[in-house]
Amino acid sequence: MRNTSDIIEQYLKAVLTQSEQDLIEIKRSEIAERFQCVPSQINYVIRTRFTVEKGYFVESKRGGGGYIRISKVTPSDQAELCGHLQKLIQDKVDQHTAESMIARLLEEEAITPREAKMMEAAIQREVLSLTYPQDRDYIRANVLRAMLYRLQYEM
Incomplete structure (x- = not known):
């Protein structure tokens, strides 16, 4: 059985897929009401499931007319994707972030x-x-960066 976070993620991804611009604007309170959860759960889903490593750009505006805007970033080709992911890796990278990057490569069909x-x-x-x-995390960053470099230039 899926948990509420999984269901919210699937819903937001479905809405994003249906969008002609690969962009959606949502109100946190409306989504929380729809799924009968606290607004902080919406924050959690967006913060953990819609990250740059996973191919999303998120911006928010607080206040009465506030919104959360989620857009899907689509690279023009696999080399661009690998280059983009390389730039995200600083001196170190944790296991979760590295796994998210690998999942993105798989999703974009850059790897099998x-x-x-x-x-x-x-x-x-x-x-x-x-x-x-x-x-x-330092070793992981070097290993991942080397793999991305190889993928970028030997496709």
């Missing part, structure tokens, strides 16, 4: 399901077992 599984295996915290756990 088999390649996604291999990439995910390479960035797992158990694989990057180090004496100092904080070093894991």
Whole structure:
């Protein structure tokens, strides 16, 4: 059984898919009322499920006439997608963010399901077992950046 966050995510993605501009404007309170949940749950869904790594741009305006605008960012080709994801990686990247990037590559069909599984295996915290756990994110960033570079220039 799916939880409320999953249902809200699916709804917002369906509305976004139906939009001609790959853009929607929503009122947090209206969505919360529709799904009979607290408005903070809508914030949680947007903050965790509609991230830049996953291909979304979110902006919000607070106040009486406030809104949340979600737009889907579509790269022109796979090389552009890989370049964009490389720029998002700073000195370090956590496992969740790296997995989101791999999922985006798969969603955009820049990699196969088999390649996604291999990439995910390479960035797992158990694989990057180090004496100092904080070093894991630095190593993960380097590994992911190298994979994206290879994908970008050897497609």
